[in-house]
Amino acid sequence: MNTQRSISRAPVLVEVIEGKRYFWCTCDLSITQPFCDGSHQDSNLKPLIFLATQTTNVRFCRCKQTASPPLCDGTHKHLNT
Numbered sequence: 001m002n003t004q005r006s007i008s009r010a011p012v013l014v015e016v017i018e019g020k021r022y023f024w025c026t027c028d029l030s031i032t033q034p035f036c037d038g039s040h041q042d043s044n045l046k047p048l049i050f051l052a053t054q055t056t057n058v059r060f061c062r063c064k065q066t067a068s069p070p071l072c073d074g075t076h077k078h079l080n081t
């Protein structure tokens with residue numbers, strides 16, 4: 001079970017490139033948040049793949065509580081931690 005939490009709970013703005021795939025961390029163990037670094041290997045979790053359909057800035061969730069992963073939906077504003 002995951003006991004480690006992301007250092008920052010706020011979203012991160014990332015410029016994504018059209019056609020490129022991004023691997024969003026779902027286990028919350030990666031040190032390269034919000035992206036996967038392979039730390040999930042001992043869990044049953046896998047990264048969520050985000051395919052950029054255009055080159056633009058995207059707000060990736062880091063609190064892992066969003067209802068629309070991997071994108072921030074504002075849920076982090078209502079967390080107690």
Ligand code: FES
Binds near residue numbers: 010064072074
């Ligand atoms: S960082 Fe905003 S919903 Fe997770």
